[in-house]
Amino acid sequence: MNIDLHTHGKLSKKSAFSPEYFAEMMAEAKENGLQAVALTEHFNTSNFYAMYEALDRLYPYNGHYYDVNGLKLFPGMEVDIAETGHILLIGLKENVLAVRALLEAHTLEGSFIPFRQLLDYADEYRLWKIGAHPFRTSTPLHQLDPELLKRLDAFDYNAKDIYMQGAEAYKNLITPFAAQLGVPVIAGSDSHQCLQYGSVVNKLHEPCSTVEELKEAVKQGRYEIELSPCLPVKVKASVMMKKLLKQLAGEAPSRDEAEIEYQA
Structure with missing residues (x-):
C-alpha cells in the first residue's frame, strides 16, 4: 500500500476548507499512485473542526479512516x-479531536504546548507521534531533549526539505540522527497543493486499515521510501502555485515558501 503520511487538506491556515479543492487534491493523490494518506492539517488552522465536519458530510468513515472515493484518509493534525x-x-x-480540544489554549505563538505535555496527551489518546521535518531551518526538532525525541514513533523525511537541502545531504542528516535515537524514518510530501503528491511515498509491504497496523508496519520495517525523480519539479511547481493562489486571496507567502522561491 502506498501512503503519504504528511498532507494538508487546505491551501493555507487562513483559507476556508473547500470541498472542491479537497476533492481535486485527493484525485491527484490517486493519480500519483497513492492508496492512502494521513490528513495532518495544522491544528491552529482557521475552522479546524469545520474541516472534519465537512468530511463527515461528504465521505463515509468506518471508525478508522474516511473512504474518499477509494482512497483511505486517516485523521490527524500537525501541532x-x-x-x-x-x-x-x-x-x-x-x-484527534479530543486532543485538539485540549490544545484550545495553545493555538497562538507564545502559548504553544510544551513537547512533553503533548507527548503525554498523544500517549493517553493512543495517537501515532511523528516528528515533522526535524532539520527544517524554521522549525527544527533535532536540538530537543533526546529522551523526549525517543518517545516519538517516527521522523518525517519531508519532500520540501529534500528539495531545499538535496536528497543525499538530507538523508545523511536524518538517517544517523534517527538511528541513534532508535526511531524509524517515514516519508511525507507536506502537500498543500496537489502538484506535490507523489514526490515521496511510503511503500508498505501489505495494506493497512488501522493506524495501529500502520504503526506496526513501520516499526517492523515492512516498507520502503520511494523518491520521485520529479521531486524538485513537483515541489517547486507546487510552492509557486500555492504562492500565486495565496496572493490572489490576499495572503502573504510563508517563510518556507520565500526560501524555496529564493533558491529556485
Whole structure:
C-alpha cells in the first residue's frame, strides 16, 4: 500500500476548507499512485473542526479512516510545540479531536504546548507521534531533549526539505540522527497543493486499515521510501502555485515558501 503520511487538506491556515479543492487534491493523490494518506492539517488552522465536519458530510468513515472515493484518509493534525517544532499526530478521529480540544489554549505563538505535555496527551489518546521535518531551518526538532525525541514513533523525511537541502545531504542528516535515537524514518510530501503528491511515498509491504497496523508496519520495517525523480519539479511547481493562489486571496507567502522561491 502506498501512503503519504504528511498532507494538508487546505491551501493555507487562513483559507476556508473547500470541498472542491479537497476533492481535486485527493484525485491527484490517486493519480500519483497513492492508496492512502494521513490528513495532518495544522491544528491552529482557521475552522479546524469545520474541516472534519465537512468530511463527515461528504465521505463515509468506518471508525478508522474516511473512504474518499477509494482512497483511505486517516485523521490527524500537525501541532506546534513551545520549544519550536511540529509534531504530526495520527489516529482515530474522536481521539484527534479530543486532543485538539485540549490544545484550545495553545493555538497562538507564545502559548504553544510544551513537547512533553503533548507527548503525554498523544500517549493517553493512543495517537501515532511523528516528528515533522526535524532539520527544517524554521522549525527544527533535532536540538530537543533526546529522551523526549525517543518517545516519538517516527521522523518525517519531508519532500520540501529534500528539495531545499538535496536528497543525499538530507538523508545523511536524518538517517544517523534517527538511528541513534532508535526511531524509524517515514516519508511525507507536506502537500498543500496537489502538484506535490507523489514526490515521496511510503511503500508498505501489505495494506493497512488501522493506524495501529500502520504503526506496526513501520516499526517492523515492512516498507520502503520511494523518491520521485520529479521531486524538485513537483515541489517547486507546487510552492509557486500555492504562492500565486495565496496572493490572489490576499495572503502573504510563508517563510518556507520565500526560501524555496529564493533558491529556485
